Amino acid sequence: MEINQATFLGSFTKTEGLIAEAPVEFAFIGRSNVGKSSLINMLCKTKGLAHTSSTPGKTQCINKFLINGKWIITDLPGYGFAKISKTLRASLEIMIRNYIQHTPQMVLLFVLLDCRHPLQKIDLEFLLKLGSWQIPFALVLTKADKLSKTALQNQTDAFHETLSQYWEPLPPIFAASSKTAWGREELLEYMESVLEENG
Ligand code: GTP
Ligand code: MG
Numbered sequence: 001m002e003i004n005q006a007t008f009l010g011s012f013t014k015t016e017g018l019i020a021e022a023p024v025e026f027a028f029i030g031r032s033n034v035g036k037s038s039l040i041n042m043l044c045k046t047k048g049l050a051h052t053s054s055t056p057g058k059t060q061c062i063n064k065f066l067i068n069g070k071w072i073i074t075d076l077p078g079y080g081f082a083k084i085s086k087t088l089r090a091s092l093e094i095m096i097r098n099y100i101q102h103t104p105q106m107v108l109l110f111v112l113l114d115c116r117h118p119l120q121k122i123d124l125e126f127l128l129k130l131g132s133w134q135i136p137f138a139l140v141l142t143k144a145d146k147l148s149k150t151a152l153q154n155q156t157d158a159f160h161e162t163l164s165q166y167w168e169p170l171p172p173i174f175a176a177s178s179k180t181a182w183g184r185e186e187l188l189e190y191m192e193s194v195l196e197e198n199g
Helices: 036-044 086-101 121-133 149-163 184-197
Strands: 006-012 025-030 062-067 071-075 106-114 137-142 173-175
Touching: 025 036, 025 086, 036 062, 036 071, 036 106, 036 137, 036 184, 086 106, 086 121, 106 121, 106 184, 137 149, 149 173, 173 184
Parallel strands: 025 071, 025 106, 106 137, 137 173
Antiparallel strands: 006 062, 062 071
């Protein structure tokens, strides 16, 4: 599959009352600064489509992009960013939860994890919640360019081992670099297979 067209649809703070613009939607979530918006730009081959920043907490709304005129990619705010007010953090958490629980056309949630760190408590808690809400998800280990091939393989093995204590079978686990576009084709192929299943 190739992405030939990516159009910004809008920035939303709540999902209630939102008309589904397309029948199928993929969303991207993960800790603040993990590389969600960058990954979306990499997949769409469009710099600046989703706004990125080296400062955590950049994305604070639900941003939707129409892909190839047919389906949607949604960029979500990150969770777990400590340096914002409690009120803002709570409202972002509610926004994220409402979106996840009330967007039936969201057929898959990509949960991004930084490949350089072991699975964090906050990520595990989030993944367990997805399990209890029965949300289909896949994992993407981000910033793969920051590790050597061997180190990345070791980290991937460690993620498999940790996650297999909780999931059988394991969810799909990908690795990608938004800097080098490594992993792009594999992700797009997988998305294509999900689109076909939800055809
Ligand atoms: P929030 O919206 O704040 O939650 O962050 P985000 O998860 O959308 O992260 P964003 O894409 O804004 O990227 C955060 C920082 O990580 C930026 O400085 C990016 O340039 C950098 N970054 C993202 N992906 C990669 C990657 O694959 N490799 C490298 N080297 N840097 C990356
Ligand atoms: Mg972002």
